[in-house]
Amino acid sequence: DGGITQSPKYLFRxxxxxxxxxxxQNLNHDAMYWYRQDPGQGLRLxxxxxxxxxxxxxxxxxxxxxxxxxxxxxxxxxxxxxxxxTAFYLCASTKETGRSTDTxxxxxxxxxxxx
Amino acid sequence: xxxxEQPSEVTAVEGAIVQxxxxxxxxxxxxxxxYQQHDGGAPTFLSYNALDGLxxxxxxxxxxSRSDSYGYLLLQELQMKDSASYFCxxxxxxxxxxxxxxxxxxVLVKP
Numbered sequence: 073d074g075g076i077t078q079s080p081k082y083l084f085r086x087x088x089x090x091x092x093x094x095x096x097q098n099l100n101h102d103a104m105y106w107y108r109q110d111p112g113q114g115l116r117l118x119x120x121x122x123x124x125x126x127x128x129x130x131x132x133x134x135x136x137x138x139x140x141x142x143x144x145x146x147x148x149x150x151x152x153x154x155x156x157x158t159a160f161y162l163c164a165s166t167k168e169t170g171r172s173t174d175t176x177x178x179x180x181x182x183x184x185x186x187x
Numbered sequence: 188x189x190x191x192e193q194p195s196e197v198t199a200v201e202g203a204i205v206q207x208x209x210x211x212x213x214x215x216x217x218x219x220x221x222y223q224q225h226d227g228g229a230p231t232f233l234s235y236n237a238l239d240g241l242x243x244x245x246x247x248x249x250x251x252s253r254s255d256s257y258g259y260l261l262l263q264e265l266q267m268k269d270s271a272s273y274f275c276x277x278x279x280x281x282x283x284x285x286x287x288x289x290x291x292x293x294v295l296v297k298p
Contacts, residue, residue, distance in 0.1 A: 105285075112195075114274055114288040115230070130285070162229060175220065176286060178229035 074099045076179035078163050083184045085150070085157070093148045093182045095163035102168040104146035105176065108132060109160040118161075121146055122168065150184065158186045189213040189279050191289035198295045199265055207260045207292045209275035216277040219251050219258045220286065225271045233260070233273075262294065270296045 076097040085091045095104065103122045107115040117130030121140040135154025140146050146165075150157045160183050164176040191211045199205045209219065218237035222230040234244050236251035236258060248261040262269055272291040279287060 112291075112293075114290040117285055117287075120285060175232040175235065176230075178231070180229050181227075 076163060076165055076177055078161075078179035078182050080182060081180065083182055085184060085186050087186060088152045090149055090151050091184065093150065093161055093163075093184070095146045095148065095179055097144050097146075097163075097165045097177075097179075099165060099167065099177065100143070101165035101177070102143070103166045104140065105164040105166075106130075106136070106138065106146070106148045107162045107164065109162060109181075115162065118148065157184055159184060189216070189277055189287040191275050191277065191287065193273075193275060193289040193292045195290070196293045196295065198297065200297050201265055201267060203265050205262045205265060205294060207262070207273050207275075207294070209258045209260070209289055211256050211258070211275070211277055211289075213256075213277055213279055213287075215280040217280060218278065219249070220276045220278070221247075221249050221260045222274045222276060222288075223271050224274065224291070230274060265296050267296050267298070270294060 079094045105120040106118040109115050116132050118136050119130050119138040121127035124143050127138050127140050137149045160181050162181045163179040166174045166176050193209050220235045221233040223233050224230040234249040236242050236249050241250045246263045251258040272293045274291045275289045276286045
């Protein structure tokens with residue numbers, strides 16, 4: 073089955089530690105995205121990548137870093153510079169066909185808690 | 188920039204009809220999308236309006252009026268499984284293929 077996988081589902085981090093969240097897709101999608109969701113809130117874009125080896129900052133990129141070395145993988149690192157990282161992190165992907173109707177497919181999410 | 192406003196919560200009974208409004212401010216966009224998210228789950232795509240008017244997909248319909256900077260999602264014949272959060276989103280013309288999401292509307296369906 074094609075889809076997007078994120079791991080781990082739950083992640084606990086001590087203050088001052090960097091952690092990396094995994095996102096893998098086998099949909100052959102071109103673009104991948106990372107969102108942060110706080111309780112009762114909408115989705116805010118952290119980083120996105122439209123092609124391999126290229127990525128752009130979203131609206132809340134400070135304290136985060138990404139890489140896109142392979143088409144199917146887009147890991148997100150939450151660094152110690154991110155002052156309030158406890159949140160639900162969602163990865164998404166899109167097949168860029170050039171049509172405005174391209175929809176985003178989301179992974180199951182990783183819930184990060186800072187202890 | 189782009190911003191979208193939605194009511195925070197709506198409560199209704201099974202079998203009822205609920206309309207979730209979305210007003211937006213944007214310098215130009217391709218269309219208005221709607222996503223559903225159950226508690227603890229991932230958002231899933233529901234519908235998309237590129238043009239003004241009504242799009243119907245089963246029990247759900249979505250409407251867009253560009254002149255009024257307004258859209259809505261209509262949920263008919265509500266079922267308990269429709270209890271979820273619903274987000275409107277726009278893909279801005281000046282923002283590549285990025286989606287900007289509203290804050291979401293939590294729909295609670297009661298028996």
